[in-house]
Amino acid sequence: xxxxxxxxxxxxxxxxxxxxxxxxxxxxxxxxxxxxxxxxxxxxxxxxxxxxxxxxxxxxxxxxxxxxxxxxxxxxxxxxxxxxxxxxxxxxxxxxxxxxxxxxxxxxxxxxxxxxxxxxxxxxxxxxxxxxxxxxxxxxxxxxxxxxxxxxxxxxxxxxxxxxxxxxxxxxxxxxxxxxxxxxxxxxxxxxxxxxxxxxxxxxxxxxxxxxxxxxxxxxxxxxxxxxxxxxxxxxxxxxxxxxxxxxxxxxxxxxxxxxxxxxxxxxxxxxxxxxxxxxxxxxxxxxxxxxxxxxxxxxxxxxxxxxxxxxxxxxxxxxxxxxxxxxxxxxxxxxxxxxxxxxxxxxxxxxxxxxxxxxxxxxxxxxxxxxxxxxxxxxxxxxxxxxxxxxx
Numbered sequence: 001x002x003x004x005x006x007x008x009x010x011x012x013x014x015x016x017x018x019x020x021x022x023x024x025x026x027x028x029x030x031x032x033x034x035x036x037x038x039x040x041x042x043x044x045x046x047x048x049x050x051x052x053x054x055x056x057x058x059x060x061x062x063x064x065x066x067x068x069x070x071x072x073x074x075x076x077x078x079x080x081x082x083x084x085x086x087x088x089x090x091x092x093x094x095x096x097x098x099x100x101x102x103x104x105x106x107x108x109x110x111x112x113x114x115x116x117x118x119x120x121x122x123x124x125x126x127x128x129x130x131x132x133x134x135x136x137x138x139x140x141x142x143x144x145x146x147x148x149x150x151x152x153x154x155x156x157x158x159x160x161x162x163x164x165x166x167x168x169x170x171x172x173x174x175x176x177x178x179x180x181x182x183x184x185x186x187x188x189x190x191x192x193x194x195x196x197x198x199x200x201x202x203x204x205x206x207x208x209x210x211x212x213x214x215x216x217x218x219x220x221x222x223x224x225x226x227x228x229x230x231x232x233x234x235x236x237x238x239x240x241x242x243x244x245x246x247x248x249x250x251x252x253x254x255x256x257x258x259x260x261x262x263x264x265x266x267x268x269x270x271x272x273x274x275x276x277x278x279x280x281x282x283x284x285x286x287x288x289x290x291x292x293x294x295x296x297x298x299x300x301x302x303x304x305x306x307x308x309x310x311x312x313x314x315x316x317x318x319x320x321x322x323x324x325x326x327x328x329x330x331x332x333x334x335x336x337x338x339x340x341x342x343x344x345x346x347x348x349x350x351x352x353x354x355x356x357x358x359x360x361x362x363x364x365x366x367x368x369x370x371x372x373x374x375x376x377x378x379x380x381x382x383x384x385x386x387x388x389x390x391x392x393x
């Protein structure tokens with residue numbers, strides 16, 4: 001904690017894209033920083049699920065309207081940097097976007113320290129969604145090079161995993177891995193003791209999207225259905241019920257006779273989602289190799305916090321290490337529908353073993369793998385950067 005007699009310094013969350021209710025940036029970073037610093041949030045005015053709430057009053061919002069799509073993103077870049085450059089009161093900037101980090105390191109006008117938080121493998125995950133396959137290798141190399149230069153210029157670089165950090169951190173010794181563990185504090189309002197398991201064995205998949213492994217999950221459901229295994233999978237749509245994409249997926253489920261096995265829901269706030277998880281029996285990280293090898297998602301820690309066993313990809317290096325160290329789930333080839341169906345069948349047939357896995361995951365969360373423990377090195381680093389005048393700006 002900062003000495004209470006010292007005036008609070010000003011820490012800015014600077015983003016061109018992250019929503020105001022983003023789990024890592026708002027619920028974890030911003031609310032943690034607000035305990036010791038005046039936090040100013042500069043970024044676009046949009047959210048995923050949560051409306052304005054009492055927690056938001058801890059943040060000083062400097063947000064603006066933008067349109068959707070590439071035009072909106074470009075206008076966001078301009079508006080964000082103009083608003084930041086107009087301020088003279090910022091001591092440190094936390095930036096979670098690659099384009100925003102580039103702006104800060106090469107075009108900033110004022111003096112402040114910079115922490116760049118790397119969320120994903122941008123030269124793969126970001127570009128594969130937006131660039132033609134023929135042009136991808138060239139753009140990927142350029143983006144990787146540019147981000148390594150950005151990393152070299154910031155005061156500190158953080159990342160969600162060692163794997164992600166390793167792609168870009170060639171020149172900055174001041175680096176930290178801050179995994180996206182779940183805050184104990186965020187769970188304080190959820191009374192798990194009154195949450196009962198669903199009557200049907202429920203598997204949490206998460207977002208229904210090809211990149212998240214949805215086709216393999218559906219294949220596994222078809223196999224389970226053929227084998228007359230009673231099971232239901234919870235999927236979260238990224239579309240609202242009135243959007244055509246939601247309706248199209250519902251039609252696909254009906255055509256494959258899976259509508260009774262797939263519980264498709266619209267997106268929901270964090271607390272509601274965590275209740276759905278704790279009522280379930282097993283949690284999946286269903287990513288294929290394209291996304292899975294480098295991943296260490298929030299959802300893994302949410303499953304562990306809820307005390308349910310997990311089934312994860314054998315090629316996801318950092319996920320596998322945690323699951324094997326904590327003995328909290330099964331490791332399989334997540335690109336094989338039969339392997340997933342067999343894993344689910346095994347957990348259904350062995351409820352005692354599944355419960356033990358879940359309890360071990362919960363114990364690891366309580367003792368080690370929670371946000372309050374994970375974020376401490378970053379708080380120490382911020383305190384040093386902001387208050388130690390021997391460190392150049």
